[in-house]
Amino acid sequence: MNDADHFGEHGGDEKDDVHDALGEQAESEEGYRGPVGAQGNGPPGRDGGDSQDGGDDGGDFGNGPQGPGNAKEPRNGQAPDGPPRIPMPRSSVEDTGLPLPDPPPAPLLLEHRVLKSLLGAWALAACSPEETAAVEEHLGICGACADEALRLREAVGLLHKPESLDLDPTLRTRVLEGCLARRPPRIPVPEWAAPYDAEAARLDALLQDFGDAEWHAPVRLHWFEGDKPTNRRTTVAKVIAHLLAVDGLVAVALGLDDPLGDIAARAQTPAGRTEAFWHAAHFPHTRSVRGPWREQSHDLVRTVSFAAGGSGQLSVPYGDFELPLRDAMLDRAFECWMHAWDIAEAVDYPYEPPAPRQLHRVIDLGARMLPGALAARRQAGLAGPGRARHLVPAGAPGRSLRLEIEGSGGGEWLIPLDSPGALPSADHEVAHVALDGVEFCRLAAGHVSPEEAAAGQKGDREAIRDVLFAAASMSRM
Amino acid sequence: MADRDAPPRWDRKMQQRLARGEAAALGELYDRFSSLVHALAHRVLNDEQAADSITREVFAHVWEDPEAYDPRQGPLRSWIATLTHRLAVQRLRQTETAALARGGGGSTEELERKVRRASVAARADYIVTAMPAPLRAALDLAYVQRRDYRQAAADLDVTEDEARRRLRLGLQLLATAHDSGPSGTPPEHGGGR
Numbered sequence: 001m002n003d004a005d006h007f008g009e010h011g012g013d014e015k016d017d018v019h020d021a022l023g024e025q026a027e028s029e030e031g032y033r034g035p036v037g038a039q040g041n042g043p044p045g046r047d048g049g050d051s052q053d054g055g056d057d058g059g060d061f062g063n064g065p066q067g068p069g070n071a072k073e074p075r076n077g078q079a080p081d082g083p084p085r086i087p088m089p090r091s092s093v094e095d096t097g098l099p100l101p102d103p104p105p106a107p108l109l110l111e112h113r114v115l116k117s118l119l120g121a122w123a124l125a126a127c128s129p130e131e132t133a134a135v136e137e138h139l140g141i142c143g144a145c146a147d148e149a150l151r152l153r154e155a156v157g158l159l160h161k162p163e164s165l166d167l168d169p170t171l172r173t174r175v176l177e178g179c180l181a182r183r184p185p186r187i188p189v190p191e192w193a194a195p196y197d198a199e200a201a202r203l204d205a206l207l208q209d210f211g212d213a214e215w216h217a218p219v220r221l222h223w224f225e226g227d228k229p230t231n232r233r234t235t236v237a238k239v240i241a242h243l244l245a246v247d248g249l250v251a252v253a254l255g256l257d258d259p260l261g262d263i264a265a266r267a268q269t270p271a272g273r274t275e276a277f278w279h280a281a282h283f284p285h286t287r288s289v290r291g292p293w294r295e296q297s298h299d300l301v302r303t304v305s306f307a308a309g310g311s312g313q314l315s316v317p318y319g320d321f322e323l324p325l326r327d328a329m330l331d332r333a334f335e336c337w338m339h340a341w342d343i344a345e346a347v348d349y350p351y352e353p354p355a356p357r358q359l360h361r362v363i364d365l366g367a368r369m370l371p372g373a374l375a376a377r378r379q380a381g382l383a384g385p386g387r388a389r390h391l392v393p394a395g396a397p398g399r400s401l402r403l404e405i406e407g408s409g410g411g412e413w414l415i416p417l418d419s420p421g422a423l424p425s426a427d428h429e430v431a432h433v434a435l436d437g438v439e440f441c442r443l444a445a446g447h448v449s450p451e452e453a454a455a456g457q458k459g460d461r462e463a464i465r466d467v468l469f470a471a472a473s474m475s476r477m
Numbered sequence: 478m479a480d481r482d483a484p485p486r487w488d489r490k491m492q493q494r495l496a497r498g499e500a501a502a503l504g505e506l507y508d509r510f511s512s513l514v515h516a517l518a519h520r521v522l523n524d525e526q527a528a529d530s531i532t533r534e535v536f537a538h539v540w541e542d543p544e545a546y547d548p549r550q551g552p553l554r555s556w557i558a559t560l561t562h563r564l565a566v567q568r569l570r571q572t573e574t575a576a577l578a579r580g581g582g583g584s585t586e587e588l589e590r591k592v593r594r595a596s597v598a599a600r601a602d603y604i605v606t607a608m609p610a611p612l613r614a615a616l617d618l619a620y621v622q623r624r625d626y627r628q629a630a631a632d633l634d635v636t637e638d639e640a641r642r643r644l645r646l647g648l649q650l651l652a653t654a655h656d657s658g659p660s661g662t663p664p665e666h667g668g669g670r
Contacts, residue, residue: 024636117638119625120645126619128627152645155652159603159620167515168529172507175533180502197501201508208512298508300499437662 089244108134109110112196116145119312123152169202173355183409188346192326193301195333195358200297204339206349207290210236215287219346221339223446223475227382232477236346238278239284239339242477244293245277246335247272250328251296253316254303259296269319279284330365333358353438359409363437366444366474367403367413371420373470382473383466397428401467403458404434417463443468446475488546488553493598495543503540510554513606514561519567520599527572536646538564558603566596582589601654608650615643 051262108130110118116137120134121127139146179281180188187196218363222231234242248259251270265276278285304325307314316328323331337354344351353359377383392398398418414424434456436441442448457464494502511532518531538560539546546556573588605613611633618629630640 009614041600117641120643120648121619121641123617123648124619124644126625126629126644128625148649151652151655152648155601155648156620158598158651158654159605159616161621167511168525170513171515171532172504172530175507175511175536176503178533179537180500182537183498183541185503186502187500189500189504197504201504204508234619241647289534298501298505301504304501305499393549 003314006392009406019417040427091342110134110138112138112142113320115142116148118319119145119149119308123149123156137181138403148302167205168203169352170355172201173198188308189301189305190326192361192459193304193308193472194330195354195361196336197301198358199333199336199340199354199468200294200301202354203298203316203336203343204290204342206344206351207236207287209241209349210287212287216284216345217343217346219342221342221475221477224472227348227469229446231442231448235285236343237289238289239343240289240293241277241281241285242274243339244296245273247293247296247300247332248273249317249318250300250325250332253314253325253328254300256296256299259292267319272319274477298331320437327365327368330361334441334445335361337362338441338447345453353441354409356408356420359437359441362412363405363409363411363440364413366440366471367415369402369474370415370467370470371417371422373474374415374417374466375420376472377466377470382469392416392422394419396421399428399430399463400424400426401463402426402429402432403440403467404432405437405440406434407437410437415467431457431467432462433457433459440471443471444471444474485548485552489548491553492543492546492548495540503536506539507536510557512604513554513558514547516601517558517561519605520602521562521569521595523595524570527568528565531561531568532562535561555603555607558607562596562599562603565599566592569595597654601651604651604654608647612643612650613645615640616647619644 082223110131116129118131118135123130125132127135135149139149216235218238219234219236220231221234222229224369226232244259244441249270252258260273260277260280263276263280265273267273284409314325315322316325318328333354341351354362388473398416400414400416403413403415405413414426414429416422416424417430435453439448439454443450443453450465450472453468455464455468490500491506495506507592514535515528515532515668518535519525519528522528522531539557546553546653550556568594570588570592573591577583577585577588605616614633618624619626624632626640626644627637630637633640633643635643
């Protein structure tokens, strides 16, 4: 192996040992390479501080006329030995009547130790003009510092402003599928958990570059209570806390730790747990919720992978209803996507729908939950009186609505209208609704009202209205 | 990022899970390292598609042979960075050599210079991500936010001495990016295929 080519980990604790490991530059003045940062190669000028203006004339700033600054340097030609280097006296400027030049900045007298410690700041053009002048003066006479200065200046050239390189979110699926094709997994992620895995990764990527302003950006959550739209003002951080609390329902069902810990929720429903979690925070939720949320989402995917065989029977209690584990994971994928969308809108980022295959599974869950939602509306007295409303015995064909979902991830579903137990039947089709897949999801998330949903409609208008309102009624905080 | 502080235990467990054939572990590996891998590859190749392709190669390599990583040799993160660096530099050399062979102009010396420059730039990027956070923060203040060291000291709530020290140490670490031999030549470690 080529050690030089290996990317070592630097440090861990930031101490002088980092320094020692690099080897202190030899203090010898041998190896002198001449001044670094000669004219034209100086540090990028910082506003108000022209680093080149050290009172020098020409590039010879190591030995300029006003060049004290180091005790070792002979001053103005007054070297102890040798002939005087001072040229013939010329007339003083005071005698010419010309205006006097501005006095040069008072040269700084700095110890070698201090000058050396300034080299990093100097290379970054991050010291005062006086210090810059003193350092540059010193570089002319100290080979070791000149070598280091050159090296550090070159290092500055390797820095660049952080670029926000957004990874293509579809790359994850492509990379993982490529890997799994080359070496099939012994423990695969179940297909019904794949949408959750993908959506959590997409949301996490969105959060990656968020600063404090984004984490506290206001987000308005929308959903339906009964037939009425409602909303709630939160922040990005609180939305992640909400996802953490509700994903926790699945975690608990799987025997993992409850993210709420000892916090007592008024009800083990999504809203009850969320309110309790929000309320229990001593400080407003911040970016620190991201880690626990992401860790739990990874743990969920991992655990359902191991449990996949027997977990078909597991069901996840949501307080007032239950979902089979596989549907609960689709529900969580759906919520994750919708809230990621809420967040993206709040901070003005674009956010794409899930990949078609994932979107299809989520839509399928919504379509399968519609008969139950219709029944709940009937029980709550919200469904219209209806014609020929008769209870269809379980397993018998009944009146049906054809739900046609357009776009990628779409398909067709027959929704039994009169009882969740009835068999959907094309022969008993009374209405046909067509809408875009993303629009259907927005409707089911309570982000668009049933009246406003862009849906093509044909047939029994009351049945259509019931189904659209039932879709909206599936939304929750 | 929190990633950097992952304990070695995480590295060992990850390797075991990958060896066991856990697809969920592969997803976690991707989530932790994909931005590092993609950014390094992009720094070397300066091409989005080529960086995507190197990303695929790197994860396939780790997934197919997790045992190639030896936790005793250092963190998984630096092993993956090394692997990425090598594969990306190899790819750059291949594409540049092919362009040269097609008579695209330039010389072998220019090619070597280009490869060397890309390789140093990628090493430097990695050094910045891997250096102790206090040094990185000081460099960021001075370079990106153009604060002088006194302002940086105030921002970081440290002495001016300490601010100078951090800037100097940070640059000294960064300067080691120049120290490696011509990169991408010996692919024997870890085995790029």
